Amino acid sequence: MLRRLGFGQTYLLLFIVLLIALVASAAIGAFSFTPAKMLQFVGEAFGATPHVAADELGRNVFFRLRLPRVLVAGLTGAVLGVSGTLMQGLFRNPIVEPGLVGTSAGAALGAAIVFVFGDSTALAFATPLGSLAVPVAAFAVSFAATMIVYRLSTAFGKVNVFTLLLAGIAINALCAAGTGFLSYVARDPQARNITFWNLGTFTTADWRGVELIGFFFVVSFLWSLRYGKSLNALMLGESEAASLGVNPDRLILQLIVVNTIMVAVATAMVGVIAFVGLVIPHVLRMTKSSDYNFLLPASALFGAITMEVVDIAARIIIPPAELPIGIITAVIGAPVFLWILLRQTRGGSVGFYG
Amino acid sequence: MAEVEHATYRVGDTVILDDVSVNFVPGAFNVILGPNGAGKSTLLAIATGLLRPTSGQVRYGDRLVGEYSATALARKRAVLSQRVDLAFPLDVEDVVLMGRYPHYGRTPSKRDRDIVTRALELVGMTARRRQRYTTLSGGEQQKVQLARVLAQIWNYDEPREPRFLFLDEPTTSLDIHYQLHLLDVARGILDYDCTVIAILHDITMALQYGDVFFLMEDGRVVHEAHDAADVPAELVERVFRVRASRVADPADGQPLWRFSL
Numbered sequence: 001m002l003r004r005l006g007f008g009q010t011y012l013l014l015f016i017v018l019l020i021a022l023v024a025s026a027a028i029g030a031f032s033f034t035p036a037k038m039l040q041f042v043g044e045a046f047g048a049t050p051h052v053a054a055d056e057l058g059r060n061v062f063f064r065l066r067l068p069r070v071l072v073a074g075l076t077g078a079v080l081g082v083s084g085t086l087m088q089g090l091f092r093n094p095i096v097e098p099g100l101v102g103t104s105a106g107a108a109l110g111a112a113i114v115f116v117f118g119d120s121t122a123l124a125f126a127t128p129l130g131s132l133a134v135p136v137a138a139f140a141v142s143f144a145a146t147m148i149v150y151r152l153s154t155a156f157g158k159v160n161v162f163t164l165l166l167a168g169i170a171i172n173a174l175c176a177a178g179t180g181f182l183s184y185v186a187r188d189p190q191a192r193n194i195t196f197w198n199l200g201t202f203t204t205a206d207w208r209g210v211e212l213i214g215f216f217f218v219v220s221f222l223w224s225l226r227y228g229k230s231l232n233a234l235m236l237g238e239s240e241a242a243s244l245g246v247n248p249d250r251l252i253l254q255l256i257v258v259n260t261i262m263v264a265v266a267t268a269m270v271g272v273i274a275f276v277g278l279v280i281p282h283v284l285r286m287t288k289s290s291d292y293n294f295l296l297p298a299s300a301l302f303g304a305i306t307m308e309v310v311d312i313a314a315r316i317i318i319p320p321a322e323l324p325i326g327i328i329t330a331v332i333g334a335p336v337f338l339w340i341l342l343r344q345t346r347g348g349s350v351g352f353y354g
Numbered sequence: 355m356a357e358v359e360h361a362t363y364r365v366g367d368t369v370i371l372d373d374v375s376v377n378f379v380p381g382a383f384n385v386i387l388g389p390n391g392a393g394k395s396t397l398l399a400i401a402t403g404l405l406r407p408t409s410g411q412v413r414y415g416d417r418l419v420g421e422y423s424a425t426a427l428a429r430k431r432a433v434l435s436q437r438v439d440l441a442f443p444l445d446v447e448d449v450v451l452m453g454r455y456p457h458y459g460r461t462p463s464k465r466d467r468d469i470v471t472r473a474l475e476l477v478g479m480t481a482r483r484r485q486r487y488t489t490l491s492g493g494e495q496q497k498v499q500l501a502r503v504l505a506q507i508w509n510y511d512e513p514r515e516p517r518f519l520f521l522d523e524p525t526t527s528l529d530i531h532y533q534l535h536l537l538d539v540a541r542g543i544l545d546y547d548c549t550v551i552a553i554l555h556d557i558t559m560a561l562q563y564g565d566v567f568f569l570m571e572d573g574r575v576v577h578e579a580h581d582a583a584d585v586p587a588e589l590v591e592r593v594f595r596v597r598a599s600r601v602a603d604p605a606d607g608q609p610l611w612r613f614s615l
């Protein structure tokens with residue numbers, strides 16, 4: 001059925017579902033809100049409806065906790081969806097996602113470095129950079145990690161699945177070792193933060209997170225839309241893409257930069273959330289199209305929807321406690337990953353989706 | 355016309371291409387022949403502008419290849435190689451449309467779509483245009499790739515401007531029907547101000563389809579022939595390290611080659 005819709009109609013459909021998911025995610029939780037109540041709060045905020053003093057607690061929960069959390073979750077989902085699409089295009093392989101190729105783990109390590117040393121004089125640069133220190137450090141380490149994995153896995157011109165997996169494992173292990181070491185030497189509150197945040201969490205979401213992730217997502221996303229054609233051409237291989245006027249070296253560098261910017265910022269804010277970037281493009285390809293001109297916008301919308309649903313689940317599975325997001329995404333994503341990997345190795349990496 | 359001037363290509367101390375100068379004949383089917391390791395693919399890659407020679411230069415008409423932007427170059431020449439696998443399933447039509455990428459920005463024009471349709475017609479894949487590329491047989495996939503490179507350089511209605519189609523062993527791994535079909539279509543494009551420059555392994559087929567022949571050995575062009583009859587059997591024997599005999603086809607008198615060790 002989806003195959004029949006035009007791209008525009010598909011975006012519209014996804015957008016409507018996203019709106020529903022946003023409202024649901026804002027409504028459900030330890031403190032639940034009726035749509036009417038939420039409408040009233042928003043109305044008050046814009047001065048459209050009169051202020052009701054009795055709702056002070058609910059209003060605080062809604063504006064200080066719930067709303068930023070919903071927005072951070074949606075933006076993070078969009079980031080991971082687009083990132084998965086970009087990385088799968090770059091590596092020409094559907095098993096790739098930011099968690100696999102070192103982007104997330106590198107970002108986590110970079111952020112952890114600032115968390116632990118940021119207040120001391122050890123990292124002098126952290127001070128002038130102010131609140132951007134965490135994203136900047138996350139970006140630097142994340143970029144290096146992704147670049148190394150890409151170079152290793154394409155050592156012989158073609159992307160080799162096994163070198164890709166092995167290089168990813170090695171770089172991820174190295175970054176995890178760094179993060180682990182840091183949480184070991186860190187003082188207690190920092191260490192707990194690092195551990196928690198290795199599994200991804202939206203509990204700490206605030207408006208600053210919305211602004212930061214939102215800004216870098218919008219910039220990176222608009223920038224990435226330019227690469228639809230180039231990513232399609234890259235499906236043919238690097239030399240074929242080159243003969244179509246694409247400069248593969250420049251493209252690869254730009255893709256890794258644009259991807260790392262948004263993933264690093266999101267990871268620095270909410271931690272490592274694996275497998276979302278893997279599943280989103282995969283589902284879109286199976287139900288609709290592998291055209292990157294379609295996948296880029298669609299994966300942003302679908303990523304946001306998925307993350308809202310996962311976040312709702314995280315809040316209601318073991319109330320009043322919350323599950324870390326990464327646990328849920330791993331439980332859903334890991335089997336999908338194995339299934340794709342099996343099909344790929346069995347089919348000799350050709351003729352994948354049939 | 356396409357000219358390679360004094361091209362040398364070295365990797366470390368190994369000379370892969372040794373001061374080669376070639377004038378590809380415009381509007382003709384140029385064939386590069388030679389054994390494995392003679393430097394054919396390197397010469398072709400340099401001629402396409404995708405590989406920069408250690409020294410020497412390539413000229414299309416009166417402009418150096420380096421003076422073209424990547425996009426302008428992609429409108430000037432197309433390259434078809436042996437086999438292209440897609441990791442992701444695209445419709446046949448979308449693969450052919452890639453050939454038009456250098457010609458449009460965000461959305462293809464009606465003319466781009468039109469060229470895709472004609473290219474698909476020319477290779478006989480119109481009925482499969484909505485099918486997924488990954489479900490096609492190897493021979494059909496190569497037809498689609500041929501349509502893609504045709505769409506890239508094929509300006510059936512524009513003021514005449516010379517264009518180049520490079521074929522890098524395009525028939526390897528195809529059965530005889532697809533081989534003949536591909537070379538027929540490639541010959542057909544000569545009528546549209548295109549020059550074809552091909553590396554072919556099958557000598558008999560190369561002599562049957564080609565107009566001009568460049569015989570390579572050890573990184574050099576050792577012989578140039580402007581007629582299939584002018585390709586000397588002794589040289590072919592030496593270069594390919596085989597014994598060759600030429601007989602006339604009883605049907606039409608065309609030369610047929612037989613090879614043995």
